[in-house]
Amino acid sequence: MNEHLILIAPRGHADRALSRVRARRVRTKADIKTTLERFQGNALWIAANEAALHLLLSSLTRQAQGDQRLLVLHARRREPSHYLHAFFRHVLFADEGIYLLPFDEMIEAIDSPDRADLFVGASFAGETDSVILYRGDLEPLVVPLTWFRKRPDGPPDPSRLAVADFGQTIRLGKYEAAADAILYDFDSDYRRRAKKRAIETDRSFGGALRRVRLQKGLRRGDFPGVTAKEIARIERGEVKRPHAHTVAAVAERLGVSPEEIADF
Amino acid sequence: MNEHLILIAPRGHADRALSRVRARRVRTKADIKTTLERFQGNALWIAANEAALHLLLSSLTRQAQGDQRLLVLHARRREPSHYLHAFFRHVLFADEGIYLLPFDEMIEAIDSPDRADLFVGASFAGETDSVILYRGDLEPLVVPLTWFRKRPDGPPDPSRLAVADFGQTIRLGKYEAAADAILYDFDSDYRRRAKKRAIETDRSFGGALRRVRLQKGLRRGDFPGVTAKEIARIERGEVKRPHAHTVAAVAERLGVSPEEIADF
Amino acid sequence: MAFALEVPEPWAGRGWKVKIRDRERVEPPHVTILYKTLAWRFGLRSEGFLDKVPEPGNVPIAVLDEIRANLPLLRTEWDRMYPENPV
């Protein structure tokens, strides 16, 4: 990922857990002001304790050029969030119905070069029955609750939402979902990277169709206008170039564009 | 400006004031979902009444590709703002210590092709004695309170902050500041455009120095290490190429970079 | 306190204003004519418009006449508000 990590570390408020984080450290008001004025790139700022948040708030007078983001690990005071949003593109706070990774796991996740592929926070949006997940670069990702399918043991429970396994698992009560599976479904860029990592994948159209069909939890018989037999023949590679209207019908049912099928 | 205007206009909740706004209208959940899914560009969404906000909130399940912004003219209910921030890059609401243009003036300002050069909202951030101003494209701009200089009649009063004159004036009690002056000082892109509009400007370095000096409220004698006489000679064009160290000292005092002086 | 020149009717009622605000671009000294989302700067030294845009021809003659008739007053107000850069 390309954003720099900036740790707000006021003198006299050292935190041993933070000492190993590979980040640029800013310790004074002057440091913060200089960084905001001179720094042109994208950065993820971390305020890990009350002193750090206080130092930051008293130093914010100038907007930076690049895309700045802020992670506050200390439970927030009642600062109006619109003030922080004037300076930071994304702001993630430790409370307000937002569940963050436990502190030690958070430090590890943020320190990872792959932090954007880990989820460091989550929040349930009851209005539309969806879950907002925050990636390690603080980019939000919205997942409909229905995506978390019921299992024989019982349904996912959004009232017990949590992030676990250093950002690799989303918990809804006893139900667990892999970050990997969420990103694979919702982020085409992640999907491309994940496919590159795979040792052996059936790269045919049929193989991709089988993966996306299973991913979406559909059976071969679930495609109106296309028989289960025909789906099977395509998946086995017996039909190498299915008709455009067949592909369109299949894509429609899968909820993806026809071109997207081969991506899976 | 390049963002599209999208007006959320649920059926049965027409507002005559809005009828003249040149915007794409979305009227149903399906409209909104389609727009979020298909629309790749940047857009400014407007929810002008409670029904529009409600319709929007119940339709937000998918993140759009481009840079989306949201202006809510109806006083907000208590939706957690982080939910809206997951979908919109900038969100501006009608309350929470934020002062918006009166409704009729707001409609005119948003409808203007120059809306990004008008201020549609303002908020006072007491923590750092600064004022957050929101441009018509909802981009925030932070101005230190000290920028609003005391006048013989009395100081600017941030407790009586308001936006007036269709976004062209910021009021702090009886004190008024021109949007034009604020943008000229804080936005180099605006400054370039404003200079192009000018009928006749002294384009010399001396002319620019005089303008920025007066803009910053400084006298010729206010530059340590450079005499008032020397400043006067540079401003009159008698010294065409001042020494680099003179320019550096002058720039330091003006609070701009040496290269920036000629911009003014 | 910002200074506002009284604009003759029917222009005042239609929303035309003439102002010197407490914080303007300083140089050159000017008054600002405001109408809805538009603003024209009118120079107190040059007695002419300072900018090509918006179109100067769209300002009502009566408003301009009022400004010209009150130049001494406007200059005094400017000098009071901007003593560091008088007309």
Place this chain on the structure above:
Amino acid sequence: MAFALEVPEPWAGRGWKVKIRDRERVEPPHVTILYKTLAWRFGLRSEGFLDKVPEPGNVPIAVLDEIRANLPLLRTEWDRMYPENPV
């Protein structure tokens, strides 16, 4: 409910986990080995790693042995959780 295989010590205590979660990428059937911010997918059909990255050689042999010793159990659990795509 997610399934977790009991990992032998000292690896469990160091944070190594083996899981089949309720929502995984479905195809091919696999268990996930988790250690801090890293995850390895191990195929229940191929009995080998599914991805080149992270480096498979970094998974402790004892953890792999435990998985291999419990393949019938893991396959049963997978089939129970993912009946639409059994091993």
